[in-house]
Each structure stands twice: as C-alpha cells, then as structure tokens.
Amino acid sequence: MTADRSFDQELRFDGQVAVVTGAGNGLGRAYAMALAARGAAVVVNDLGGDISGAGGSARPAQTVAAEITAAGGQATPNFDDVTAPGGGERIVATAIETFGRIDVLVNNAGILDTSEFVTCPDETIQRTVATHLLGTMAVTRAALPPMLDQKHGRIVCTSSGAVFGSREGVAYQAAKSGLIAFTRAVAQIGAEHGVASNAVLPTAFTRMTSSIPPGAFRDFMESRFTPERVAAAVLLLAHASFPHSGECFLVGGGRMARLVLGVTEGYIADDPTPEEFRGHLDTIMSTGTLLTPANRVEEFESYLPRLGFGASLDQLVAPADAPEAGTAVRNGD
Known part of the structure; x- marks a missing residue:
C-alpha cells in the first residue's frame, strides 16, 4: 500500500482574504494568526466585549491585527457587532474595501451562556441566539454574493458539542443546533458556485472555559486543548482543496471527528x-x-x-x- 503523503503539502492562503469574527481572543485569535501565517490577509473582527457579550473595546482586535503585521503578515481590525443592524455588511465591506475581495469567512463570534433555562432572563436568551445564530447568518449573508460571483469561497461556522444536550445553557444549545442546519443549507446554496460551507464543534481551553476549578483536569485541558489544535482543522476546512461541504466536525485536543445527521x-x-x-x-x-x-x-x-x-x-x-x-x-x- 502506498502511503498518503498529502500531509506533506503545506496548505497556503497566499493572495486570499479571510474574515474571522470574534478574533480578538482564544479560538478566533488562533484562527486569524494561523491564516495570516500561511499567507492570508485577515480582517480581525471583534466587538471587544466580555464573555457575556456586554461592553466593547477596540483593543482586542487592534492587538491581534498588530501582532499579525509585526510578524510580516497583512491584517486590519474591525470592531463591528455581528448582531447590530448592518454589522455583517460592514464586516464584509471592510475586507473588500481594504483587500479587494473575500475568500474565507470563519464565523466564530460568540458569548457564554450557562444559565438555568426556566429562570434565564429573556435578554440573555435573545442575546445568545442573536450572537451565535443570527450574527452568523448576518455575516454569511453579506459574504455570499461576492463569493458566488467569483465562483469561490469557504465558510466555516462554529457549532458546539453542547448540541448533544445539557441541563444548562439551553439558549446556547438551541442556537448552536440551528447552526448545523444553517451550515448544511449554505452548502446547498453554494454547491454549484464553488462555495463550500462546513462547521466545527470545538473544544478548547479559552476564557470561556477558564472557570474550570484548579486541578489535574484543568491542567490537562489547558495543556492539551489549546486553540491552536482547533485552528489546524479550521484551516483545512477553509482551504480550497478541502473536498467536502455541508459537513460538521468535532475538534479538540488533536482529535477531528465527523458529526453525522443520521x-x-x-x-x-x-x-x-x-x-x-x-x-x-x-x-x-x-x-x-x-x-x-x-x-x-x-x-x-x-x-x-x-x-x-x-x-x-x-x-x-x-x-x-x-x-x-x-x-x-x-x-x-
């Protein structure tokens, strides 16, 4: 049997433009840095709020964009809220006005929801669904026309292993479940136009999971489940050579597994x-x-x-x- 040496061929993004939402910290930052390191010009989008979605600051997006530039890459920050009216259009417009096109969209913006469903405030439910589901829809809706016109595009959405069910964070789970259907629908839209849509369900140690109590498990998560280990799979899904669309993958700790809707x-x-x-x-x-x-x-x-x-x-x-x-x-x- 001849060994498959395809892993020896580095996946590059030279000449391509990528938009990463929620790229100021954690997973989004890892995606933006990895894409830039492999040649992509990156729009680093981040509202700069806390993990609940409150507040805002230009610093996270500016910091990541500056890191990319200092390393010899191309990047520009964007501070739009994916849930604000026109936010999706402005994020995509930043890519086109700054770099002339958009080839890759990584929908990563999100907030944390661990509330009890029955007592959860309406505002929390609405903000959670708006950020994860409606925000992803808004940015993708703006990115699709230029991608369809140029007959090329890669869209990566972010769902969650929470779709398998949990007692807490029901609004989060509902939004993330909706993203599975959304990913598959966008794959159908782009099928005849060279535009692919896939999703990751990541597990990583970030500020959203840093509440894990000190101990052996926390140490293991922090060392093994780094954002960079998820970024490896995201870059694969974002690359023009990836042959599948409408698929979802659980990724974390160095593992990548296909989720099937059976x-x-x-x-x-x-x-x-x-x-x-x-x-x-x-x-x-x-x-x-x-x-x-x-x-x-x-x-x-x-x-x-x-x-x-x-x-x-x-x-x-x-x-x-x-x-x-x-x-x-x-x-x-």
Missing part, C-alpha cells in the same frame, strides 16, 4: 395507529441501519420506494415556465 430505517405502517408504532419501537429506535442523507430531498427519497413510489423527486419538478404541469414539494415538512 436517520434510522424506521418502521412503516399502512394504517398507522399509536398502538402499532408503540409495538414497533425497537425497530424505530434501532441504529443497526443508519442513513446519513446529504439534504432534505435525499432523506425523503430514502423511504419513498418503501411506500410504493419509485420515481425520483427530480423527475417531478415542473419547469419554471409550466406551473400548470403540476407541483411537487421538494423541501418541506
């Missing part, structure tokens, strides 16, 4: 009743056969033959100029 084979009833479904729960719950559809249409088509319908949905879509020929639902519940 569906069991399930049970089909001709005349369903609650009692019949209850009687076949073992089959419904079994992961012995697990499907991993790439999109909503593929999931729908996966069981249509078992219902007695053999045609592909693509064959049922009426031409745009002939709506009277009939309609078919391609993407919906």
Whole structure:
C-alpha cells in the first residue's frame, strides 16, 4: 500500500482574504494568526466585549491585527457587532474595501451562556441566539454574493458539542443546533458556485472555559486543548482543496471527528395507529441501519420506494415556465 503523503503539502492562503469574527481572543485569535501565517490577509473582527457579550473595546482586535503585521503578515481590525443592524455588511465591506475581495469567512463570534433555562432572563436568551445564530447568518449573508460571483469561497461556522444536550445553557444549545442546519443549507446554496460551507464543534481551553476549578483536569485541558489544535482543522476546512461541504466536525485536543445527521430505517405502517408504532419501537429506535442523507430531498427519497413510489423527486419538478404541469414539494415538512 502506498502511503498518503498529502500531509506533506503545506496548505497556503497566499493572495486570499479571510474574515474571522470574534478574533480578538482564544479560538478566533488562533484562527486569524494561523491564516495570516500561511499567507492570508485577515480582517480581525471583534466587538471587544466580555464573555457575556456586554461592553466593547477596540483593543482586542487592534492587538491581534498588530501582532499579525509585526510578524510580516497583512491584517486590519474591525470592531463591528455581528448582531447590530448592518454589522455583517460592514464586516464584509471592510475586507473588500481594504483587500479587494473575500475568500474565507470563519464565523466564530460568540458569548457564554450557562444559565438555568426556566429562570434565564429573556435578554440573555435573545442575546445568545442573536450572537451565535443570527450574527452568523448576518455575516454569511453579506459574504455570499461576492463569493458566488467569483465562483469561490469557504465558510466555516462554529457549532458546539453542547448540541448533544445539557441541563444548562439551553439558549446556547438551541442556537448552536440551528447552526448545523444553517451550515448544511449554505452548502446547498453554494454547491454549484464553488462555495463550500462546513462547521466545527470545538473544544478548547479559552476564557470561556477558564472557570474550570484548579486541578489535574484543568491542567490537562489547558495543556492539551489549546486553540491552536482547533485552528489546524479550521484551516483545512477553509482551504480550497478541502473536498467536502455541508459537513460538521468535532475538534479538540488533536482529535477531528465527523458529526453525522443520521436517520434510522424506521418502521412503516399502512394504517398507522399509536398502538402499532408503540409495538414497533425497537425497530424505530434501532441504529443497526443508519442513513446519513446529504439534504432534505435525499432523506425523503430514502423511504419513498418503501411506500410504493419509485420515481425520483427530480423527475417531478415542473419547469419554471409550466406551473400548470403540476407541483411537487421538494423541501418541506
């Protein structure tokens, strides 16, 4: 067997422009520094607030941009809030006005939410969802048109392993779960235009996890789960050579693993009743056969033959100029 030596070929970003949101500290800083070290001109975006999203300061973004410049790279700071009206447009405009284009967008801006759901203030829920989900949507929405026009772009979103469920930080989990669907949707939009969208679910020791009590576990996290270990995967997803889109990866401590959105084979009833479904729960719950559809249409088509319908949905879509020929639902519940 011939060894795969692809890891010997350094991934470079020379001539490319990257935008990294939330790049003033922690993971975002690691991404910005790593992209710049490999040739990218970087827009270092950071509002400069605390981990709850309160306040603001130009210093974090300015400091990181200055570090990049001092090391011989190209960078410019940006202080826009991803949740503010027009914030996404201004962040992307900074890249285009300063460097002439945008090739890479890393959506990393986020805040911490560990609140109890029932007693959590409405303001906390709204700020959390706005920062993680709506903020990512705003910047991506602004970045897509130039990427689609130039037939090239790489978008990396930030979800979280918290999507598997936890008692605290429910708003955070809900927003991060929404980003999985958003990442897959953007991948569909960009599929025919050379624009890829993927997500990372990172684990790293940063100011958001520094509340871990002193001890052996904290020491292990601080030494092994560095932001730079996550940055290695982010740069791979951001590179033009990465062949996948619409995928999500758990990254941390030197590990990179694919997260799949799977569906069991399930049970089909001709005349369903609650009692019949209850009687076949073992089959419904079994992961012995697990499907991993790439999109909503593929999931729908996966069981249509078992219902007695053999045609592909693509064959049922009426031409745009002939709506009277009939309609078919391609993407919906």
